[in-house]
Amino acid sequence: xxxxxxxxxxxxxxxxxxxxxxxxxxxxxxxxxxxxxxxxxxxxxxxxxxxxxxxxxxxxxxxxxxxxxxxxxxxxxxxxxxxxxxxxxxxxxxxxxxxxxxxxxxxxxxxxxxxxxxxxxxxxxxxxxxxxxxxxxxxxxxxxxxxxxxxxxxxxxxxxxxxxxxxxxxxxxxxxxxxxxxxxxxxxxxxxxxxxxxxxxxxxxxxxxxxxxxxxxxxxxxxxxxxxxxxxxxxxxxxxxxxxxxxxxxxxxxxxxxxxxxxxxxxxxxxxxxxxxxxxxxxxxxxxxxxxxxxxxxxxxxxxxxxxxxxxxxxxxxxxxxxx
Ligand code: ACO
Numbered sequence: 001x002x003x004x005x006x007x008x009x010x011x012x013x014x015x016x017x018x019x020x021x022x023x024x025x026x027x028x029x030x031x032x033x034x035x036x037x038x039x040x041x042x043x044x045x046x047x048x049x050x051x052x053x054x055x056x057x058x059x060x061x062x063x064x065x066x067x068x069x070x071x072x073x074x075x076x077x078x079x080x081x082x083x084x085x086x087x088x089x090x091x092x093x094x095x096x097x098x099x100x101x102x103x104x105x106x107x108x109x110x111x112x113x114x115x116x117x118x119x120x121x122x123x124x125x126x127x128x129x130x131x132x133x134x135x136x137x138x139x140x141x142x143x144x145x146x147x148x149x150x151x152x153x154x155x156x157x158x159x160x161x162x163x164x165x166x167x168x169x170x171x172x173x174x175x176x177x178x179x180x181x182x183x184x185x186x187x188x189x190x191x192x193x194x195x196x197x198x199x200x201x202x203x204x205x206x207x208x209x210x211x212x213x214x215x216x217x218x219x220x221x222x223x224x225x226x227x228x229x230x231x232x233x234x235x236x237x238x239x240x241x242x243x244x245x246x247x248x249x250x251x252x253x254x255x256x257x258x259x260x261x262x263x264x265x266x267x268x269x270x271x272x273x274x275x276x277x278x279x280x281x282x283x284x285x286x287x288x289x290x291x292x293x294x295x296x297x298x299x300x301x302x303x304x305x306x307x308x309x310x311x312x313x314x315x316x317x318x319x320x321x322x323x324x
Contacts, residue, residue: 003174004127004167008067011163011292012058014046039255043159043280055162056140067166075132077106080115080139080284113312115284121178138164139284146212159280163288180318190313251310252276252286
């Protein structure tokens, strides 16, 4: 039996910190509301010199270094992103060139905030079926490029960043399971309303730029329900009791959503990796950013049982159960 194991992680954040107090100066909002409703205190926002592929390149370099793997050894690059630098070539191809990877497969996966879990699931399958031995998996986003900075409903929520990991084929687990799901019936609750094929006509609100639209309250309710289901599905598929979990590494959309999942698992908040307070919602980057932080500060140790989960636009959702 072949499994995939995480042999190195890395992450990268843009330099600019935007606090809730900074946003109070440009929006009808306040620090207390943002902290009470979301848990966010500040977020990082990319400059023009820090597009998605630059954040991703830096995160991938740190993951390769931590894994002690040469770029030439990588068999596949899978990138979860909703905010690619260009329509094409894919951002994965641009990163492949920056890192000097060989002529390996390189692809973007667009599953909004679940993008990293989707990318991880694909990478794991390539390793399990024997087609790849070392895979670079990344989640990188600049959601700030889709924000209307005049709309408090979305402007306070999102941030930019990237996280990455190197997976290696191993006789020992490793990734025990991944589950991915989608339901396009909810497309109207979280989207950009414009695109390449449909066209960008009619955009006047956000200086003519594409804009992320979210019916936050409705998304919130479905997110809590759905994450409860994916947690049950993951534990049942692995014949595992929730008490066997050491760490929850959730998508960092909202501290209240994260707390609801932790309560369902009877986990105390010390067993949950939280970055939403400092990063905001970094979409596909949030899970690998949180994982890297807890690996590097020594909280997550070899042998620990990790549950990764995410929920986002589509709707999409998914999980990964990992013996680290
Ligand atoms: N500052 C102050 N007041 C605000 C702000 C703000 N930034 N934003 C909204 N409000 C007001 C609203 O106008 C409303 O006022 P009213 O009662 O007078 O009408 C009130 O606050 C409550 O608004 P709600 O939208 O009901 O607030 P809620 O408690 O739902 O919090 C939030 C909003 C934080 C967006 C929450 O709904 C949420 O986290 N939703 C889920 C987001 C998510 O998980 N997205 C998926 C991933 S994203 C992706 O895939 C790209």
